[in-house]
Each structure stands twice: as C-alpha cells, then as structure tokens.
Amino acid sequence: MMLILALTCAVAVGNIYFPQAIGPLLATGLDVSPDAAALVVTATQVGYTAGIVLLVPLGDRIPHRTFLVVLLALTGLALLAAGCAPALAPLVCASAAVGLTTVAAQIVGPLAVSLVAPEHRGAVIGTLLSGSTGGMLLARTFGSTLGEWLGWRAPYLVAAVLALLLATVLALTVPTTTPASRQSYPALLAEPLRLLRTERELRRSCLYQATAFAGFSAVWTCLAFLLTGPGYRLGAQSVGLLALVGGVTMLCTPFAGRLVDRRGPDPVNLICLLGVLVSAAVLAVGARGGMVGLVAVTVGTLLLDIAMQSGMVANQARVYAVRPDARSRLNTAYMTCAYLGGSAGSWIGAQVWGRAGWWGVCALTASLAALALVRHLLTPYAAVTRGRER
Known part of the structure; x- marks a missing residue:
C-alpha cells in the first residue's frame, strides 16, 4: 500500500516538473517565442x-479514496487536453488545470499517517517524500527524452495514461476512511489561517521549512548564474546534471523518518538546520571556481538538499501530530508557508546575487538557517516560561 502511495506522489509531483524540460520543444512545435512557451510552466505552478x-483542505471533508480517484482522473483528463491542445492559449489553460488537480501527494500524506501506528509515521512520511523526490528528479529526464523522441505532446499523453491507471489502482486498493470533518467548504478554507494563529507547533514547523526552502531556492536560482559565469563557463545543462546528484536524497529521507520515530522531530530538525549552515559554508568555496570549486558546489548542494528534505520529514511529522482530525488543513497551512518561503527565497536570492554575488547568496542561506536555529534552541526555554506562567 505504501509503495502504491509513494508512486502516486511521484506521478503527481512529476506533473509539475516535466513541462520545465520541454519548453524549447513547445516553442518550436507551437511556433511561439521561448518567453511565451514559459507561460505553460508558470500556469502549472500557479495552478x-x-x-x-x-x-487540499477538502481532504478532511471527503473520503480519501474518493478524493484521490477524482483528483487523478481530473489530472489525467487535463493532461490529455494539454497533449491535444492546438495552440498555446488552450495549452496554458489545460496546464493550469493540471496544476490545480495534481495535488494528490498532499492528500496521500494525511491518508498514509492515518493508516499506521504513531511510532511508524516518520518512516511513512520519509518513504512518501522519497517518492515525491524521485518524481521531481525523473520527470525532467522523462519529459526531455520522450519529447525529443516523439515530440512535445508525448510526455503529456503518457503522463495522462499514468494518472488514469493510478486512479483505477487506487479505486481498488485504498481502504475506506471516514471524513474527519463535516464543516462547510468556506469554513474549511478559513481553517488553515486559524490553525496558524492557534497552533504553536504548526507555526514552528512552518518557520523551519520556510527558511530552509528559501535558502534552498536562493541557491538553485543563482546556481545557473555561477556555473555559466566566468568562474566555470559551463553550459546550462550542467545545472540539470547537478540536480541528479540530489537523487541520493531518496535514500536519506526514509532514514530520517525512522530517526524521527525513534528520537522525535526536534533532534532531526537540529541536525538538519546545522546541515544547512554547513552546506552554506561548503557552497561558499564554490566562488573560487575550478575543480575545487565544482566539487564544493556538488557536495554543498547535495548536503543542502538532504538537510532541507529530511527537515521536511521532521516538520510534517510534528504537524500531523498537532490535530489528527485536521491533517489536510494543517498540511495546507504548512505547504503554503513552505512555498511562500521558497518563492521569496528565489526572488531575494536573485537580488542578492546582483549585489554581492555567490558569497552573498551563501550568506543569505546561512542567515536564514541561523534564524530558524535560534528559534529552535529557544524552544525549551519558551516551554519552561509558559509552564511557570500557568
């Protein structure tokens, strides 16, 4: 069951990333400019x-099996529409629909942790995140290779078949679950904001992930500038090859999950935040250029990826334990904060690059990790203070 759910995460997440690899093929096939073709990726991400x-909040209102089957079926139909689009405008609309509906991975998490004992939740979250990471990494290779062979429509059509097949498999295998809430849809939409106000552990997890993801996004946004600049003079494809190194993360997140089960999320968060700090120091050596710099960049990005993804395992384990009856709404608040942090990190990283170069980007990543680390180290003191006030 968990392998099927991990595969579902991989396929759902992959639908967001494979369009990034076929932008040039889209531009040529539809006879539009590269900037116009990039609207397809933007529409998918906005969706x-x-x-x-x-x-995602509806995951607490609709039975998981029904919701997942409907989402994957709609994703499959949207992918079919994208693959058959006659022009750019219909393709952009279909891509937005793909993005909107391919949120199955965010429903699978709450479902999976409800199927296992509390002492195994970390391992399950690590396994699912491993699937999501695999989907993210392999989707670009899948999209570019298939697109080169058969044209830009082929990745969409193959992805549609995979989504529809998974919908059928999940309809036959996912156990029946009882909805955790009977709230109206407007109340469900408002709940994530209320949970952010009332749940301290949720806010803490959101801070840790938003800062780590912001640093991660800043580094990867500026990495192409570094590798194609005068220090290295490599092609843009070098960034894609470097990203494949992150496949090691698929092996590390299940281990992080088991560690969360044994020790709790706080020690794992501490290790991961320290790991981000160390990765920033290693990445800074990349400013030297040459073989030494390239090795430093490779090791640093790998360490950063492992620290960020393993930290997500710890954070999600903490978030899901806050209120078992509101896991989808908690996940909505958590993932929204994480993505906002990543978006902000990309923008700030680009601004810092223009003013301070690679050193500045590494300093930004270290500063963000230090901010979260200080908050983490103050947590025991804050807990003692609240106990005295009571």
Missing part, C-alpha cells in the same frame, strides 16, 4: 499553488 489552497 498547483491554487490547488493546495482550494482543494
């Missing part, structure tokens, strides 16, 4: 953000 906000 995904909207799906997290508008659809």
Whole structure:
C-alpha cells in the first residue's frame, strides 16, 4: 500500500516538473517565442499553488479514496487536453488545470499517517517524500527524452495514461476512511489561517521549512548564474546534471523518518538546520571556481538538499501530530508557508546575487538557517516560561 502511495506522489509531483524540460520543444512545435512557451510552466505552478489552497483542505471533508480517484482522473483528463491542445492559449489553460488537480501527494500524506501506528509515521512520511523526490528528479529526464523522441505532446499523453491507471489502482486498493470533518467548504478554507494563529507547533514547523526552502531556492536560482559565469563557463545543462546528484536524497529521507520515530522531530530538525549552515559554508568555496570549486558546489548542494528534505520529514511529522482530525488543513497551512518561503527565497536570492554575488547568496542561506536555529534552541526555554506562567 505504501509503495502504491509513494508512486502516486511521484506521478503527481512529476506533473509539475516535466513541462520545465520541454519548453524549447513547445516553442518550436507551437511556433511561439521561448518567453511565451514559459507561460505553460508558470500556469502549472500557479495552478498547483491554487490547488493546495482550494482543494487540499477538502481532504478532511471527503473520503480519501474518493478524493484521490477524482483528483487523478481530473489530472489525467487535463493532461490529455494539454497533449491535444492546438495552440498555446488552450495549452496554458489545460496546464493550469493540471496544476490545480495534481495535488494528490498532499492528500496521500494525511491518508498514509492515518493508516499506521504513531511510532511508524516518520518512516511513512520519509518513504512518501522519497517518492515525491524521485518524481521531481525523473520527470525532467522523462519529459526531455520522450519529447525529443516523439515530440512535445508525448510526455503529456503518457503522463495522462499514468494518472488514469493510478486512479483505477487506487479505486481498488485504498481502504475506506471516514471524513474527519463535516464543516462547510468556506469554513474549511478559513481553517488553515486559524490553525496558524492557534497552533504553536504548526507555526514552528512552518518557520523551519520556510527558511530552509528559501535558502534552498536562493541557491538553485543563482546556481545557473555561477556555473555559466566566468568562474566555470559551463553550459546550462550542467545545472540539470547537478540536480541528479540530489537523487541520493531518496535514500536519506526514509532514514530520517525512522530517526524521527525513534528520537522525535526536534533532534532531526537540529541536525538538519546545522546541515544547512554547513552546506552554506561548503557552497561558499564554490566562488573560487575550478575543480575545487565544482566539487564544493556538488557536495554543498547535495548536503543542502538532504538537510532541507529530511527537515521536511521532521516538520510534517510534528504537524500531523498537532490535530489528527485536521491533517489536510494543517498540511495546507504548512505547504503554503513552505512555498511562500521558497518563492521569496528565489526572488531575494536573485537580488542578492546582483549585489554581492555567490558569497552573498551563501550568506543569505546561512542567515536564514541561523534564524530558524535560534528559534529552535529557544524552544525549551519558551516551554519552561509558559509552564511557570500557568
């Protein structure tokens, strides 16, 4: 069951990323400029953000099996529409629909942790995140290779078949679950904000992930500038090859999950935040250029990826334990904060690059990790203070 759910995460997340690899093929096939073709990727990402906000809270209202089957079926139909689009405008609309509906991974998490004992939740979250990471990494290779062979429509059509097949498999295998809430849809949409106000552990997890993801996004946004600049003079494809190194993370997140089960999320968060700090120091050596710099960049990005993803395992384990009856709404608040942090990190990273170069980007990543680390180290003191006030 968990392998099927991990595969579901991989396929759902992959639908967000494979369009990034076929932009040039889209531009040529539809006879539009590269900038216009990039609207397809933007529409997919905007749709995904909207799906997290508008659809994921319904995971507490609709039985998981029904919701997952409907989402995957709609994703499959949207992918079919994209693959058959005659022009750019219909393709952009279909891509937005793909992004909106391919949020199955955010529904699978609450479902999976409800199927296992509390002492195994970390391992389950790690396994699912491993599937999501695999989907993210392999989707670009899948999209570019298939697109080169058969044209830009082929990745959409194959992805549609995979989504519809998974919908059928999940309809036959996912156990029946009882909805955790009977609230109206407007009340469900408002609940994530209320939970952010009232649940301290949720806010703490959101801070940790938003800062780590912001640093991660800043580094990857500026990495292409570094590798194609005078220090290295490599092609843009070098960034894609470097991203494949992150496949090691698929092996690390299940281990992080088991560690969360044994020790709790706080020690794992501490290790991960320290890991982000160390990765920033290693990445800074990349400013030297040459072979030494390239090794430092490779090791640093790998360490950063492992620290960020393993931290997510710890944070989600903490979030899901806050209120078992509101896991989808908690996940909505958490993922929204994480993506906002990543978006802000990309923008700030680009601004810092223009003013301070690679050193500045590494300093930004270290500063964000230090902010979260200070908050983490003050947590025991804050707990003692609240106990005295009571």
